[in-house]
Amino acid sequence: MMSSRRREAITFYLTISPWMIGFLAFTLAPMAIALYLGFTRWDLFGAPKWVGLDNYMRMLADPLFAQSLKVTTIYTLVYVPLEMVGGISLALLVNQKVRGVGVFRTIFYLPSVLAGVAYVVLWMWIFNPQGGLLNTLLGAAGIQGPRWLIDPRWALPSLLLMTFWGWGRAMVLYLAGLQGVPPELYEAAAIDGAGVRAKFWRITVPMITPTILFALILSIISTFQTFTSAFVATNGGPLDATLFYVLYIYRQAFQYFRMGYASALAWVLFLIIMALTLVLFRSGQFWVHYEGERE
């Protein structure tokens, strides 16, 4: 009895060991080192010099830290709900039993597969204020388009506009959620006389709340990490209007070689994301419905 248990335990640890080793060596250890570096001044050269809380104090007085946090927060607050509504809407559309729906699923998902930089460069052409696709179309309709990426007021909205191509990723998650809803629930509701609207709000939404929670958390984590679009299209400008937090970390680390400050910034980001994730999880007990919990 014991020996079979032990064998099972050994098999378990052997099976997960590749992941465990990878996690320890490439995630946990770098994190611990970054935590230490956050209390030092280090330019990749020589020994890190211990400076206590200097790096964290510095953030409080650093206007660009505040700016990058602001930009990232605004972006997250707008993007996450948009992606949720967009993703669910697309998922509902491609969940219909229509001939050739697979083609549409592929079409909507396809842009998510594009490599980040190629995708951004493509959008830079679209946003080009002279002769770009968007302003040419607007011009044809008699509208003088804004200067998009070069206008500090429009740069962040432009980056947001680019991202609707990424809804396909959320769509796939929600589609899986929708397909997990048992059809007999709809049948029963139909017999009780529920309309489309009632079915959606009373059955579909509650049944996919676990998916919503999961997608929401993934979405928040990835928006807080936004980097490529700002790095390629605007380099944080104009006038720091698109200075995302991770771009600021990148600058400090790999352009100014302030590894200590950059590590401290990275840890603050980690704590922010961790806190948001925990809050969302906790909130789940008030709105997430787990079918398995029903007695």
Next chain:
Amino acid sequence: MKKHTSAVWPLLCLLMAFTLLAGCAPVPAAPALPAATVPAAGPAEGSKIILRVGTGDSGEGLTPHQEIISRFEQANPDVLVQLEAVAGNDYYTRLLTQIAAKRPPDIIQIGDDAVPMFVEKGALLPLDDLIKGQDGLDTSIYLPGLAEPGKWNGVQYLLPKDYSPLGVYFNKKIFDQFKVEYPQDGWTWDDLLATAQALTQDTDGDGKTDIWGVQLPASWTSGFEYWVAASGGRLISEDGKQFAGYMDSPEMQTALKFYADLYNVHKVAPPPADLAMWGGGNTEFDQGKAAMRLFGRWPQAGYKTNPNIDLGVVGSPAGKERVSVLFWGGFGIAANSEHPEAAWRFLKFYAGEEGAAVWKDWALPAVKSVADSSGLSKDPIEGVWISELSHLAPRAYVSTPFWGQTADPALRKALETVLIDPTADVAVVLKAAAAEAQKALDEQMAQK
């Protein structure tokens, strides 16, 4: 609730892993190109000296390196050279890591703006003794101004690899179409403005400009130093310690005002297409929709074959001063190289006449005799670039190891401000930029 938690924990662990990644691995590393190594070694090669050469060049830019290396290996059978190419932004990071780990390449390529930083970190071997030594090098073989960016505090650390001054391209097709005379060397800012105004045209009468006078490099900071020097100003004090009083000087105001007016008041320059790229992202000159372009020599090969363009090149126009600015890359020897003798032999070969003989087919050669004997000095286009070297203004970023994190962001912000907001007061903008740069510099120097 019990069931709930047990189902949630594995998920929470997974999400933790995601968040950990978020905090710690934020930067998608650009894929490093596989190091381009030199053709395979035979069995007897074990005894050879292996020299590692680090470069930030990539793609076609590696061909001249490989050509020079194979010539060097033929002449020096005891040495095997390995070219280690790391493209793009990662090059310096990688180099600094290698230096910190005491395993840098023996030969290191560095751009002019990073020379002070690498020297201050003790990464480079001073070359003066080698230059004056028995197997020395006559540095007067170089065209004027090309040895200087490799110096720091008067000591030579690097020798020139490639370079470009700033000049003005012009498209003869557009000049001919509107019967405007080609610009001539010795022209002035007034001539630039008048020529650009004559060439800024609304050809279809819809009230919008179709042909622009001159395409300018938007918020490109290192190119902007030309305008500052041409108006008689400097970005930084000679001792490399003061931005205040320099970045906000009257000369600086004149320069920024004239530059911004070309965009906002005279409207002879196409508005920047984006502010991310160093050239402003504009393509009007390439499309035959801008008559002139102020820039370095880098896109020239494409212009020569571009059907929209009949290319001419002229020196930078004179403001109060007749100046140009230099962009430069060089090679040095790592301070802790195990083979300094072989490294010097290679460096001398590379940056000397032998290397220049290969470079001349790819870019401008640094060695005067090669430039002359190949006819490039007299070439109607290449000759213009070479003669710009007689007008070089000093570079701010070779005066301080901290340029990139102090004045560069401040100047960039100032340029963006005046380009975006035509009503911005140049004096106020520059006052703020100088103060910001000074504060950052003082902080850096205090930490040193």
